[in-house]
Amino acid sequence: MEKNWKIETLAVQAGYEPGDGDPRILPLSQSTTFKYNDVQSVADLFDLKKSGFFYSRLANPTVDCFEKKIAAMEKGVAAVALSSGQAASAYSLLNIARCGDHVLALSSLYGGTVSLFTNTLKKAGIEITFVTPDASYNEVCAAIRPNTKAVFIESLANPALIVADFEIYAKAAHAHGLPLIVDNTFPTPVLCNPFDFGADIVTHSTTKYIDGHATSVGGIVVEKGGFDWGCGKFPEFTEPDESYHGTVYTRDFPDCPFSVKLRVQLVRDYGIPMAPFNAFLSHIGCETLPLRIERHSENALEVAKFLKQHPNVSWVNYPGLPDNPEYAKVQKYFRNGMASGVLCFGVKGGKAAGERAMNALKLANIVVHVADVRTGVLHPASMTHRQLSDSELIAAGVSPDLIRLSVGIENVEDIKADLDQALRA
Numbered sequence: 001m002e003k004n005w006k007i008e009t010l011a012v013q014a015g016y017e018p019g020d021g022d023p024r025i026l027p028l029s030q031s032t033t034f035k036y037n038d039v040q041s042v043a044d045l046f047d048l049k050k051s052g053f054f055y056s057r058l059a060n061p062t063v064d065c066f067e068k069k070i071a072a073m074e075k076g077v078a079a080v081a082l083s084s085g086q087a088a089s090a091y092s093l094l095n096i097a098r099c100g101d102h103v104l105a106l107s108s109l110y111g112g113t114v115s116l117f118t119n120t121l122k123k124a125g126i127e128i129t130f131v132t133p134d135a136s137y138n139e140v141c142a143a144i145r146p147n148t149k150a151v152f153i154e155s156l157a158n159p160a161l162i163v164a165d166f167e168i169y170a171k172a173a174h175a176h177g178l179p180l181i182v183d184n185t186f187p188t189p190v191l192c193n194p195f196d197f198g199a200d201i202v203t204h205s206t207t208k209y210i211d212g213h214a215t216s217v218g219g220i221v222v223e224k225g226g227f228d229w230g231c232g233k234f235p236e237f238t239e240p241d242e243s244y245h246g247t248v249y250t251r252d253f254p255d256c257p258f259s260v261k262l263r264v265q266l267v268r269d270y271g272i273p274m275a276p277f278n279a280f281l282s283h284i285g286c287e288t289l290p291l292r293i294e295r296h297s298e299n300a301l302e303v304a305k306f307l308k309q310h311p312n313v314s315w316v317n318y319p320g321l322p323d324n325p326e327y328a329k330v331q332k333y334f335r336n337g338m339a340s341g342v343l344c345f346g347v348k349g350g351k352a353a354g355e356r357a358m359n360a361l362k363l364a365n366i367v368v369h370v371a372d373v374r375t376g377v378l379h380p381a382s383m384t385h386r387q388l389s390d391s392e393l394i395a396a397g398v399s400p401d402l403i404r405l406s407v408g409i410e411n412v413e414d415i416k417a418d419l420d421q422a423l424r425a
């Protein structure tokens with residue numbers, strides 16, 4: 001791999017580098033285990049003296065190549081692939097924070113992340129408080145406590161479609177010696193590299209654009225490298241881990257202590273690694289990611305403009321529209337000003353009229369999914385967010401009439417025609 005390869009080249013070439021006579025395509029190592037000729041070889045692997053494979057809960061050759069591809073595309077030093085985006089969010093924090101610690105997060109996060117933070121991590125003794133996306137630098141700093149261990153944000157919030165002001169959170173986190181974690185699922189590394197804007201850890205639900213074909217649920221955590229874990233706040237990184245023969249992660253793995261610790265503690269003990277077959281499919285999906293994201297973004301902008309002038313549409317939210325409040329941040333942080341493929345809109349007549357329009361769609365499918373090649377719609381108020389009251393929906397940035405449209409890579413005229421006939425039905 002060449003150091004200066006650009007994102008389109010990395011998407012195709014990074015990760016798997018076959019040797020002489022090897023298969024050209026990344027092989028699927030659908031094997032739980034690996035054969036060795038002598039006991040010492042396996043002992044050395046267990047002792048982390050050598051790198052290699054012995055059991056697919058911890059590492060697998062197919063998964064390893066997928067991890068290397070995403071790490072390269074995000075310009076990170078290492079990555080750990082997991083069975084879902086939820087696992088990636090959970091492990092990115094559990095690797096840093098423990099019972100009694102606090103984490104600061106953005107209130108516009110994906111609903112599943114908010115649920116994880118306010119229910120399950122809370123039960124584990126990790127307290128998470130939220131700041132609103134309009135918080136100033138001073139307000140973010142004021143929300144940081146002596147026991148805060150990380151700041152967690154989402155680069156392009158699903159489904160609120162708010163672009164994070166990276167500089168505020170990076171500056172506030174670093175002024176307090178904390179890592180900034182960024183869920184970069186919606187822009188993908190094609191549109192945005194959070195490490196360029198101060199992030200220290202990036203997470204993804206690879207289920208979305210990275211796989212891109214709706215075949216595989218998966219997640220990944222990527223480490224930038226170079227974060228100072230030695231400031232005294234993170235003893236688990238700098239003191240011997242007795243569960244692993246006294247390993248000191250910052251001393252023994254100075255390049256990627258976060259990733260090694262995550263793998264040998266959390267993946268060893270809780271499991272939930274990415275399955276090899278899902279890594280195989282996601283690795284292939286990733287090869288066309290730059291092409292797909294370009295088309296998703298072009299189509300979404302065109303559809304947003306179309307919906308905006310439609311007589312039966314009351315409002316449209318797409319950060320790629322020049323009059324959208326997020327537009328300036330899209331120009332600043334996202335490559336070529338592209339804003340990815342998801343937009344939200346409301347139908348005149350509210351929730352009931354929106355449901356009628358959705359039922360009348362032919363090309364666009366009603367699915368609990370976003371970010372694959374097919375155009376899909378979801379009505380959060382009656383689907384993903386149906387446990388919430390109307391006032392809770394508003395607080396989550398989800399109005400009762402909000403329809404989330406994930407614009408696919410079909411011909412945009414066909415997508416517009418389908419929406420038009422459904423809105424008139």
Ligand SMILES: *Cc1c(COP(=O)(O)O)cnc(C)c1O
Pocket residue numbers: 084085086087089110112113154158183185186204205206207208217218219
């Ligand atoms: C879908 C999603 C997740 C959760 O990922 P799963 O793969 O469904 O577990 C996390 N963050 C964002 C932004 C998402 O869109």
